[in-house]
Amino acid sequence: MIIAERKPFREIQDMVAPYGNVLIAGCGTCVAVCLAGGEKEVGLLAAQLKLARNLAGQTGRLGEITVERQCDREFIEPLREVATDYEAVISTACGAGVQFLAALLQDKPVFPALNTTFIGVNEAAGHYTERCRSCHQCYLGITGGICPVTMCTKGLLNGPCGGPIGGKCEVDPARDCAWCQIYERLESQGRLQQIEAILPLHPHSRTTSPGTVIHPAYLRRYAAHE
Amino acid sequence: MEASKVISAAPEAEFVPKILALVCTYCTYTAADMAGSARMQYPPTVRIVKYLCTGRIDILHILKAFEAGADAVMVSGCEAGSCHFLEGNLRARERVEYAKKLIAEVGLEPERLEMFEVAASDAPKWVQVVREMTERVEKLGPSPLHRVGASFAQVEAAVQRVVAQ
Numbered sequence: 001m002i003i004a005e006r007k008p009f010r011e012i013q014d015m016v017a018p019y020g021n022v023l024i025a026g027c028g029t030c031v032a033v034c035l036a037g038g039e040k041e042v043g044l045l046a047a048q049l050k051l052a053r054n055l056a057g058q059t060g061r062l063g064e065i066t067v068e069r070q071c072d073r074e075f076i077e078p079l080r081e082v083a084t085d086y087e088a089v090i091s092t093a094c095g096a097g098v099q100f101l102a103a104l105l106q107d108k109p110v111f112p113a114l115n116t117t118f119i120g121v122n123e124a125a126g127h128y129t130e131r132c133r134s135c136h137q138c139y140l141g142i143t144g145g146i147c148p149v150t151m152c153t154k155g156l157l158n159g160p161c162g163g164p165i166g167g168k169c170e171v172d173p174a175r176d177c178a179w180c181q182i183y184e185r186l187e188s189q190g191r192l193q194q195i196e197a198i199l200p201l202h203p204h205s206r207t208t209s210p211g212t213v214i215h216p217a218y219l220r221r222y223a224a225h226e
Numbered sequence: 227m228e229a230s231k232v233i234s235a236a237p238e239a240e241f242v243p244k245i246l247a248l249v250c251t252y253c254t255y256t257a258a259d260m261a262g263s264a265r266m267q268y269p270p271t272v273r274i275v276k277y278l279c280t281g282r283i284d285i286l287h288i289l290k291a292f293e294a295g296a297d298a299v300m301v302s303g304c305e306a307g308s309c310h311f312l313e314g315n316l317r318a319r320e321r322v323e324y325a326k327k328l329i330a331e332v333g334l335e336p337e338r339l340e341m342f343e344v345a346a347s348d349a350p351k352w353v354q355v356v357r358e359m360t361e362r363v364e365k366l367g368p369s370p371l372h373r374v375g376a377s378f379a380q381v382e383a384a385v386q387r388v389v390a391q
């Protein structure tokens with residue numbers, strides 16, 4: 001899922017300072033799981049803003065609403081109506097959600113409350129680590145389920161480099177060397193010969209942004225745009 | 227004549243802190259109850275909201291208490307290692323630490339919030355922590371959000387509304 005962190009309070013406060021009535025729109029999926037922008041975090045941010053405004057003697061209404069996903073038009077569509085009562089919107093979704101909401105509410109400023117950080121996993125409550133850089137060409141089948149692009153500090157496709165010391169990365173001895181792990185994983189599964197395969201140059205041309213994916217079943221419907 | 231004197235004197239009255247104590251039923255509440263039964267004396271500055279376990283205390287409850295005008299909030303549970311739900315008090319401590327950051331971000335003194343551990347049998351400790359917190363708040367002065375005339379009942383009701391949600 002998408003992992004994000006909440007921006008410092010001060011930054012959010014400054015963004016919405018010129019506006020009275022502000023709606024805080026949460027996202028109930030990825031950012032709710034990483035405790036950054038779900039219903040609970042919307043409540044906390046609203047409570048903080050309310051305290052800060054009371055301290056400064058400012059008025060204005062702070063609305064709270066959380067939708068299932070902000071990256072899905074059907075879920076944000078109802079916000080069009082809700083937002084009419086507000087001068088500005090704070091979105092606690094990832095960058096994708098913020099942009100989708102901003103596009104929906106064209107004439108209204110939409111501000112991000114989070115810094116979107118990476119695609120990762122939930123190690124434990126409150127502990128998230130990166131796993132995938134969405135590189136458009138997945139190598140996990142060859143590398144024993146360990147991503148060379150993300151987990152190798154240098155993103156080497158044909159590693160290891162000459163630097164690992166005792167299974168640790170030369171860039172940061174606190175990190176495991178991804179390629180040492182790939183070696184061990186493949187060896188334990190009896191498919192070490194796979195490490196000899198030379199991976200070709202990565203198709204960086206595919207990564208030109210913004211990316212678009214059209215499901216093959218929908219080619220006829222959307223092909224005209226491509 | 228007498229009455230009008232009293233009324234005009236009221237705003238000048240000495241600052242009496244409003245401290246909301248969010249406590250667990252098993253340890254701190256029992257200690258506070260015992261302190262009462264034993265007629266131990268402590269400042270009348272604290273009102274108690276009882277939870278089944280401090281692990282149920284949400285940061286939102288704490289923030290709402292400040293919003294409603296509490297001068298300070300104290301969270302108090304069992305001693306580390308003796309929570310009836312194993313680790314509710316440890317979670318409460320993590321939340322209190324985080325909530326301190328949140329209130330500091332908005333410009334309230336983080337010292338207005340504190341976590342204590344008071345065992346069920348330790349009535350004297352309850353008396354001591356209430357004294358300690360009262361002294362601390364007297365030094366800090368009223369919360370800038372302290373609503374003139376806001377009663378304890380209002381502060382408590384605000385928290386109860388959030389807890390019920």
Ligand code: SF4
Nearest residue numbers: 027029030071094097
């Ligand atoms: S808007 Fe972002 S955070 Fe929310 S569900 Fe979509 S991808 Fe996840």
Ligand code: SF4
Nearest residue numbers: 132133135138139147
């Ligand atoms: S190789 Fe790594 S970065 Fe690329 S898609 Fe697979 S997991 Fe993601």
